[in-house]
Amino acid sequence: MRMTNMLHFTENHRFCVFRDFSLSSLDYKMLTKMYQPMVGAFAIGVYSTLYQQLEGDRVGFSSLEQQRTLFLSLDLEPGERGRKIFIEQTSKLEAVGLLQTVRRFLPESDDYVFEYQLYEPLAPAEFFRNQHLTYLLRDKVGKYTLLFLKDELVASEPEGFTDANGENLSVPFYELFRLNTQVFDDELEQGFAEAATTRDSKVKLDVVSKGFAYPDIIQRFPRGSRNRDYVEALKYRQDQLVEINIIAKKYELTLKETCALLDEDSVFDEDGSLRRDVLQYKANLYFRQGKKREDELERGLAKVVPLRAGDEEGTEEMAVEMAYYLEVPAIFQGQCDQHQYNMILRNDPYTKVLKRFFSQGSVPDGVLDVFEKIDLNYKLPEEVINVLVHYMHTSRRSWAKSSIEAVASDMLGKQVHTYEQAVEYTRDRAKLKERTEAGAGKTGGAAGGRTGGARGRGKSSKPVLPTVKGTKANGKLSPEEFAEMVKWAEKLDGNP
Incomplete structure (x- = not known):
C-alpha cells in the first residue's frame, strides 16, 4: 500500500472487503506452508482477519465499517505506529498477489473509503510455475525444504501413465443438453448487468x-x-x-x-x-x-548542443589527407584554396556550409528541413552531410527533397560514416555517370546514323546493333591484331 501521508489513512476511515472465493483445506495449507514463510505470520493473520469480514458461505462485498475494528482485532494501537505496521503487512500481501488495495472517493459522504480485494492462494502446480514466488520461498526455507513441500503438495501420477496413450471420453455440454435459443430473456440480462x-x-x-x-x-x-x-x-x-x-x-x-x-x-x-x-x-x-511536439523538442535540443560545442575553446580540427581532397567549386574560386575548402567541409556544421552554397545567404526552409531530418533522424555525421552538400552542387542535381533523400538513403545503405568514405562515394558516382553518358553517346550516334539512312531510303526500321566481323578463313592473327582484339574486349567489358 502506497501512502505518503499518514493523515490520509487512519483508523477513522471506513473500509470494506471484497472476495469472490472461499478457502478450502488446500488453500489453508498453501497459506501456512508456502505463503507464511515468505510474508510472515502477522501478514497471514491480517489476511485471515480480512477474510472473516464476510461470511464463509458468501462472496461479494462486506459492509462498511471503520478501520478501528481491524486495528482492535489485530491488537494494533490506534495511531501512526499502528498504521505503519498495518501498511507494512498489507504491502507484503500485495507483493505476493494475495491482496489489492483500492481507495475510493464517495461524493455523498465527501470522504475516502478503502476497499481490500482478497485473492485466493495459487494452486500448488500454478505456484511452482511462478518463478519469482518459487525463488523467494527457496531463499526463505532452502532448496531441499522446497522440494519436500512440492512432493507433499503435488502427488505424482501412477507408474506407466507417462508413456500411455489417452483418449478423451468426456461428453460435451451441447450433446447432452439443449437450450431454448429462440427466446432472449431481457429481464434476466438486465438483472445480471445491474448486479455486476x-x-x-x-x-x-x-x-x-x-x-x-x-x-x-x-x-x-x-x-x-x-x-x-x-x-x-x-x-x-x-x-x-x-x-x-x-x-x-x-x-x-x-x-x-x-x-x-x-x-x-x-x-x-x-x-x-x-x-x-x-x-x-x-x-x-x-x-x-504529441509526436510532432516531441520531434520539435528533440530537434531544438539537438540544435543547441552542436552550437555550444563549437564555441568551446580548444576544439581540435580534423585534418584531411591530400588523397581525399575535393575540388573547389567555381563559386568559391578566389575565396579559399583547396586545403581550406576541404577543412571547412570536414569541420564546419552543415548549416554553415549550406549558407555558403546559397549566394543570398538564406537557405530555403524546404532544404533546411530535409537536411535537418538527415541529421537528426538518419544520424549521418556532419562531415558526411557536408560532402553530400558538395556533391549535390557539383553534380548539378536537383535540390528537391526527393533528390536529396535519394542520395542520403544510398549513403546509409552503403554504410558511409566517415569523410573519406563519403569522398570515395562521390568519386564512384562521378565515374559511373561518365561511363553512362559515354555509353549513351556512342549508342545515340550509331542509332542516329542508321536512322538517317533509313529515312533517306524512305523506310523506318529498328537500329541495327553492331556485330563483330569474322576473320579470314584459315588466317592466323598477328601479335598486333591480337593486342588490338584484347584492347577492344576490355573496352566492351567497361574497363578502359
Missing part, C-alpha cells in the same frame, strides 16, 4: 489489459458534460470499456487525454453506444500532435 460490480470490470482490465478502470475514468470525467450519462453507463458495458483501453494503449493516451476524448461530441451514439471509429480517429490526431 465494478470489481468485475477492474479485475479484467487490470490483469488482462492493464488499462484504465471505470472508477479512474469517472473520477476524472466532468460532471456537467453531455456525455456524462454515456460514460456512467460504461460501468455495465464491459465491452466498450475494453475497446476504450485498447485505443488508449495503441495511441499511448494518458487518463486525462482519454477523458478529454470521451467528452467530445460524436464519440457516442444517441443510444449510448461507443463509436469506435470516431474515437480512434480523434486518438490518432492526439498521437500525431
